[in-house]
Amino acid sequence: MDAISYSGKIDEKWQKKWADTGLYHFDINSDKPKIYLLEMFSYPSASKLHMGHWWNYSLPDSWGRMKRMQGYNVFHPMGFDAFGLPAENYAIKTGIHPKDSTEENIATMEQQLAKIGCTYDWDHEIKTCDPKYYKWTQWLFIQLYKHGLAYKKEALVNWCPKCNTVLANEQAAGGECERCHSTVEQRNMSQWFFKITDYAEELLRDHDKLDWPERTKSIQKNWIGRSTGTEVSFKVDGSDEVISVFTTRVDTLMGLSYIVLAPESPLARKLTKPEQSEAVEKYISEAMKKNEIERSSTSAEYEKTGVFTGSWAIHPLTGDKVQVWISDYVIASYGTGAVMAVPAHDERDFEFATKFGLPINRVITGGDGTEELPYCEKGVLINSGKYDGLDFAAAKKAMTADLAAMNMGSEKVTYRLRDWSVSRQRYWGCPIPVIYCDKCGVVPVPEDQLPVELPYDVEFMPTGESPLKSCESYVNTTCPCCGGKAKRETDTLDTFVCSSWYQLRYPENNRDDVPFGEDTVNKFMPVDKYVGGIEHAAMHLLYCRFIYKALRDMGYVKGDEPYPSLVHQGVIFGPDGFRMSKSRGNTVAPDEYVSKYGSDVFRTYLAFGFEYSSGGAWKDSGIEGISSFFRRFTRMVESYLETASNGGEMVVNAEADRVRHQTIKAVTNDVEIFHFNTAIARLMEFCTAIIKYQSGADRNAAFERTLVEDFVKMIGIFAPHYGEELWEKLGNEYSLFNQSWCVYDESKTVLDEFELAVQVCGKIKDKLTVSASASEDEIKEAALALEKVQAAIGGKPVKKVIVIKKRLVNIVV
């Protein structure tokens, strides 16, 4: 080791040794308690690792190292989310096949990741584009199909014109393509869906079981969008059709003015009278042309539009007739695609009624004299016949009960969540294992014929249809049922399907008979700590939960949640505070710091300089401080070794031992909850304290071997190469990370705090609480203070005296 500084020259030496000795090899049969530590895997990109990779991966690795040294069998695998659009788009641009570029990128990234110095066991690596892996993604699809959770339907879907593919709702939030930000169009296509809506209620309810950040749960909650209300049926005058509407404000039913249908609603055309037919057709075709943003905008420039169908609906409670309209302010896919309009108590209905001259009947009063309409608050019913005087809750109950008695309504829960659209019209993805036969219809590929391999020679140029469609050798096949001619499904699966179950595959990534061994999965699931970006809150994290629950219901896994404990890494922004991007020119490459300071200084600086779940704007002003901290510590170890070899004294003093215990306890706790910056601050303090003993009168006294060793073990968590080096310097056996450390013995907590029942005088029998650091003198001081107080207040009982360090903090009478 360089006598003056750690410069990173030792990094390679230790990385090689770790690899050669298989130090991080995972023993699947170990009896030790397990920890499954997982970071969201990466997309294999051609560029070098960026700040985000180091940030995302190095710190959870420190957590894993600590757990390892605490005696856990830590499973910490890594893999690649290898299917996806960028590789395909790259192929379109350059002609390089996605498989070739992806494999090359993976090889590069593996080398790069090694430089971080993580505890990955590469024997457990998975690549989602590997047929050995996607065979089982296809297996998953088939299980879902068999259990009615995968289905195909003609549906309006989000189409990204730039990516030339369908997007899931989650990937098209706000009418914008998640990837390229193009405006998403609506297209009617036949698509595969997964029935995530079957699990809406459980996905919501089980948030209680999750140790997840509140805002992440909140994102999922909003996305699922549960709302409770009443479904009300309206008969149509002169027709057998019944219009169902969903409302959360059934209490306003007596103020009904008209009914509105979404343009896409099948009832829209059915209820249109001949004389209105032309106007309705015109309206519907125009409404369909509008995109999501135009339809959903609340701004004034998109004024409400609509058309009367000519039909009249009958109020179930009064028998009154109201007009049935069509308007695109009603969303087809939410609720029943039809609403009851009460203009007096709803802003949208009010605007619409005002424009088209429909009745506005007030039925709710706030009791505060407000006359202005619309009045959208809850209040007391008026003009509602026998319901007058009831408040919201009572009215809702009474009216729902009356409707139910007439078989014209019931309580209903509605979700905003829609089924997950998984078909993608692209090449570089997992083939959907389905065959279409003229005789037998939709036939899933038999499991013993999996995987359906993605053909290599395919024309990628985007046409709006899957490139696989042009690959005849792929498309044309025989029906597994009748042996006749049949065609393969040519769409591929959304890559989120590939990553929706990957955590189950890691432990036995090479099994060919099953996707995962039942015993193994039961032993290693759930993932104990999952780390990844919050941007996946309503996508990957929701899909994973859904798939896990579905697999549970099929009997393949136990437990309800795959990721009970989740941590989000924050984002490291450019020095200007904006997200790093090449176009903005504010990128900061880890490489330059790593080559200057070494992986360990860089890792430790990341841990110290930013708060893990917040991140922040990049700054390097403190990195020298970490470097000099390493130097200080190196000097201390050298000094210790020198003293030791000269037969120096090795007596540990009590104060040093106390500080040692406190530091271990605190650092353990800090790392446990990902407060890495605080942990390192404590290490620095500890280092300073030791150096003070060293330069003080009792030089060497504190240099008990365990003191130094404990410190090396702690610094090794953050600086693994440096830690190993020091460990070796101390003449210890390889490896530092085979050592047990900081299994903190709770019985020692008496060192920190103790309570003394002190009877200062006859009348006081209560406890005197003294902090751990209180000396004899301080206790005496407290007792003396008690006596004085006692005298001053004339013998009243004193409940408690609080002494912190040398100060009497408070006296409770």
Next chain:
RNA sequence: GCCGCUGUGGUGGAAUAGGCAGACACAAGGGACUUAAAAUCCCUCGCCCUUAAAGCGUACCGGUUCAAGUCCGGUCAGCGGCACCA
């Protein structure tokens, strides 16, 4: 509009369970060592004040408590999610 999170020095950020607010660093200023530089070490560093003491300080207002950055109620600001969702 509804929901969630966050507000602490010049900066990053500490403060386990309600108990010395600002740990640990960065930046800044001063000093020691040195021919000089590098390296290293020491001191100062929330506001008020010449200094000390006292006082004031964790976005703002109020409450609970012997004691509040922390708990409760309200307000404001920032960030994020949902939103013509009936």
